[in-house]
Amino acid sequence: MSSLLALDPMLDGKLLWTPLIIILVKVLIVFVVGLVATMLMVWFERKVIAGMQNRVGPNKAGPWGLLQTLADGTKLFFKEDLIPERADRFVFKLAPYIVLVPAFLAFSIIPLGGDFRDGKGGLVTLFGHQTRMQLADPPIGVLFALAISSIAVYGIMLAGWSSGSKYPLLGSVRASAQMVSYEAALGLSLAAVLLVSGTLSTAGIVDMQSSVGSWNVVATGFIPFFIFMISATAELNRPPFDLVEAEQELVGGFNTEYSSIRFALFFLAEFMNTITMSALIVTLFFGGPQPISVGGTTLDIPLIPNGIEGTVWLLLKVLVFLYVYVWFRATLPRFRYDQLMDLGWRMLIPASLGWFMLLAAQRVGRNAGWDQVVVTLVSALVLIGGYALLQRAHKVSRANREKDGASF
Amino acid sequence: MELIVFVLAAAMVLGGAIGVITRSNPVHAALSLxxxxxxxxxxxxxxxxxxxxxVQVIVYAGAIVVLFLFVIMLLGVDRTEDISIEPITAQRPLAAIVGLGVSGIVIAAIISSRSALSVTGDGIDQTTVEAADANIRQLARSIFSNNVFAFEVTSVLLLVAVIGTVLMARRIKLREAGK
Structure with a gap:
């Protein structure tokens, strides 16, 4: 029981006031940072896309249009709140919160800073208490993020169903199929990271990645990172995987019938999830708050204490991925539905399974003292054989379907 | 503290279970689940x-009930069903007998093992349980070494189920094509 409450190692002993206040302040900081970051993210996305399309973008509210999101949010508060007549009222009202709460919860396991150098393990001392610069460090670690993202599916499904209208229902059926499919690939590429790190704790995973050579993106051999990145984009329902709210076909997808602040909550959750996913990618594959360090030389930002420098590094790394997500949106056309499912089930899941097997074989080989070259060659042969069998199966099933008279 | 958590969790479990049975809307019933x-x-x-x-949240709540909901939405059975006409008339009395029988067996099991339940030991070994990743290590050792045969057989069972489903779906299509 104690470890449930003591999401922080320092709470293991007596419940004192100082740790309690530290936790409360952390909750407040994570919540406020989440909200402000979302606000800035919306501005960032609009501004970057505008730049890519040779437009100016928001530039009226505040300096460089920074307060545009705030203005939009305030406006949405005062809009009329409509509930369709055929809606399931309770579920209709519940759905935005089922989307919003997981978006904030998932953010709580990200290490937001701290000093990971010289084996300090990310611990910082605050008012005489050792603590981590992350809200929660549950024993299940990064599985918490998976569990939370599987809850978020409900919000979108229920929003579409409870609207009592055709297009939202189509959007939510698409959403549930897509998110459940890509969760498998997401989990399998995550397994490769866990295999290399040997721990579930996010702080532990960050701690293992002290230099660029030991960043998980290198240690797992790049493939799991790409699979994770693609599946994460699909899981977020962001372009090019935004079939859930394909405006041309579905009006607005699952949130068509939502207006006013309920719509704003969906919007908020979507951008919050993008930030959380970027932070998760940085944590899992790019060393989180660890400074960039190549071959013993560490890039050090002068004048900033190490504990805060971690936050700066995390921010810089997360910004790169946020930019990449915006870039995706501005440049890639949307997938067709069958292409989406093909990519998920025929490419990403087999690829991540195969790569996981390769990594596991290498690890077993290292422990047993086998020749690494032989192990890699044999695993590669097995993978190629498996791939050939898979291709053969696809070919046969395609031929069968054509015989059945299916059009695809 | 433990008591409060237990009472809240038990209320959730029982409330949900009652909801599954009493809600006539299948989506509401799935949510209660x-x-x-x-x-x-x-x-x-x-x-x-x-x-x-x-795992409970990821697999059951995150995948299985989502699939339930998916089927409910896709097939459009999310309407209140008319249950006044009984397709199998013996169903209700049989269900009552089975339900009473099962609860009788459970109660009998609790009564007969009451002496074992009331033994107060040292509780959970805190040091092994609270070590980092202890849960996963112990589960993995149990599944992949002690019970590896049962594990593999279960996976074969799941594979058989998947292949059977595909086969049945295809056969119906072929029969329709034959007509």
């Missing part, structure tokens, strides 16, 4: 079984 599964996950956490709790 999610509530029950969450209650069980809370129970797992309060017994230091963090990994089981995570």
């Amino acid at each position: 999610v509530l029950t599964l969450f209650g069980v996950a809370v129970m797992f956490v309060s017994h230091e079984a963090h990994f089981l709790a995570a």
Whole structure:
């Protein structure tokens, strides 16, 4: 029981006031940072896309249009709140919160800073208490993020169903199929990271990645990172995987019938999830708050204490991925539905399974003292054989379907 | 503290279970099932079984009930069904007998093993349980070394189920094509 409450190692002993206040302040900081970051993210996305399309973008509210999101949010508060007549009222009202709460919860396991150098393990001392610069460090670690993202599916499904209208229902059926499919690939590429790190704790995973050579993106051999990145984009329902709210076909997808602040909550959750996913990618594959360090030389930002420098590094790394997500949106056309499912089930899941097997074989080989070259060659042969069998199966099933008279 | 968590989780489990039976709307019933599964996950956490709790949420709440809902939405059976006409008339009395029988067996099992339940030991070995990743290590050792045969047989069973489903779906299509 104690470890449930003591999401922080320092709470293991007596419940004192100082740790309690530290936790409360952390909750407040994570919540406020989440909200402000979302606000800035919306501005960032609009501004970057505008730049890519040779437009100016928001530039009226505040300096460089920074307060545009705030203005939009305030406006949405005062809009009329409509509930369709055929809606399931309770579920209709519940759905935005089922989307919003997981978006904030998932953010709580990200290490937001701290000093990971010289084996300090990310611990910082605050008012005489050792603590981590992350809200929660549950024993299940990064599985918490998976569990939370599987809850978020409900919000979108229920929003579409409870609207009592055709297009939202189509959007939510698409959403549930897509998110459940890509969760498998997401989990399998995550397994490769866990295999290399040997721990579930996010702080532990960050701690293992002290230099660029030991960043998980290198240690797992790049493939799991790409699979994770693609599946994460699909899981977020962001372009090019935004079939859930394909405006041309579905009006607005699952949130068509939502207006006013309920719509704003969906919007908020979507951008919050993008930030959380970027932070998760940085944590899992790019060393989180660890400074960039190549071959013993560490890039050090002068004048900033190490504990805060971690936050700066995390921010810089997360910004790169946020930019990449915006870039995706501005440049890639949307997938067709069958292409989406093909990519998920025929490419990403087999690829991540195969790569996981390769990594596991290498690890077993290292422990047993086998020749690494032989192990890699044999695993590669097995993978190629498996791939050939898979291709053969696809070919046969395609031929069968054509015989059945299916059009695809 | 433990008592409060237990009472809340038990209320979630029971409330959800009652909801599954009494709600006439299938989507509401599925949501009640999610509530029950969450209650069980809370129970797992309060017994230091963090990994089981995570798996409970990821697999049951995150995949299985989502598929239930998916089917309900896709087939459009989300309307209140008319249950005044009985397709099988013996169904209700049979259900009552089976239900009473099962609860009788459970109560009998509790009464007969009451002496074992009331034994107060040292409780959970805190040091082994609270070590980092202890849950996963112990579960993995149990599944992949002691019970590896049962594990593999279960996976074959699942594979058979998947292949059987594909085969049945294809046969119906072929029959239609034959006509």
